[in-house]
Amino acid sequence: ENPFSDESSEINFFREIKPLFDSKLIYYMKVYRFETNFPSGDSKAQKKFIKRELHEIRKTYKKYAAFYSYYRSGATHLDAKYFLRGGTDIYLMPDPVSLVLDNTFQTPYDCLLSEFLANDRFSQYLTTALEKLQSKQQYQAGNSLSGRKDLTWTASKAALYELIYALFSVGAINNGNTQLKEIAQFFAQGLNVDVGNMYRAIQEIRIRKKSRTNFIDQLKKRLEDRLDELDESPRF
Numbered sequence: 657e658n659p660f661s662d663e664s665s666e667i668n669f670f671r672e673i674k675p676l677f678d679s680k681l682i683y684y685m686k687v688y689r690f691e692t693n694f695p696s697g698d699s700k701a702q703k704k705f706i707k708r709e710l711h712e713i714r715k716t717y718k719k720y721a722a723f724y725s726y727y728r729s730g731a732t733h734l735d736a737k738y739f740l741r742g743g744t745d746i747y748l749m750p751d752p753v754s755l756v757l758d759n760t761f762q763t764p765y766d767c768l769l770s771e772f773l774a775n776d777r778f779s780q781y782l783t784t785a786l787e788k789l790q791s792k793q794q795y796q797a798g799n800s801l802s803g804r805k806d807l808t809w810t811a812s813k814a815a816l817y818e819l820i821y822a823l824f825s826v827g828a829i830n831n832g833n834t835q836l837k838e839i840a841q842f843f844a845q846g847l848n849v850d851v852g853n854m855y856r857a858i859q860e861i862r863i864r865k866k867s868r869t870n871f872i873d874q875l876k877k878r879l880e881d882r883l884d885e886l887d888e889s890p891r892f
Contacts, residue, residue: 667740674770696851697841720772737764739765741761809849816851817851817858817861818869821861836854840854
């Protein structure tokens with residue numbers, strides 16, 4: 657059964673309505689993939705990773721430049737070709753997006769339009785991430801020139817994961833208005849350590865057979881011991 661009263665309503669749905677919803681899903685899937693694969697610690701690798709993502713977006717724009725220009729110009733004379741079901745030249749979304757979108761209810765190019773809309777937003781996300789990274793590099797360069805002594809994390813990575821996640825959990829940084837990955841990157845860059853995949857590390861902490869907060873427990877005990885020592889021999 658055809659849910660549309662006529663071709664114009666079908667075109668309007670697949671050109672103006674469906675892509676708005678699909679593009680949001682695609683965008684958040686792109687962000688999730690980006691964040692889970694984003695390298696930690698190495699600013700050069702991070703910059704290269706972001707630029708590679710931007711390059712892939714430009715490749716898509718270039719490959720489908722005619723359709724992109726058609727849509728952006730506001731033209732409508734080819735809408736029947738692009739936004740009516742039954743066409744054979746259908747743009748197929750790559751995995752894993754294709755696994756969650758209904759590929760039985762699409763037109764030749766509504767999915768491509770959704771991809772474009774998602775890429776427009778994702779490219780802004782990537783550009784902002786690149787600008788933040790460059791600002792951090794400039795800040796670190798300034799600190800290096802000022803003679804700041806480099807600090808290096810020498811405890812285990814498991815200990816670092818505990819500390820980072822504890823700070824994140826209590827909202828100790830920016831009143832809790834920051835992402836876990838941002839805190840991890842701060843420690844990675846400030847303490848010259850490759851944090852790796854924080855999310856995987858947290859899962860490993862969760863399934864520990866013994867204490868899940870081994871390092872935090874040590875911190876508490878060592879602090880109490882040190883305070884007891886100061887009570888016995890106060891220095892200040």
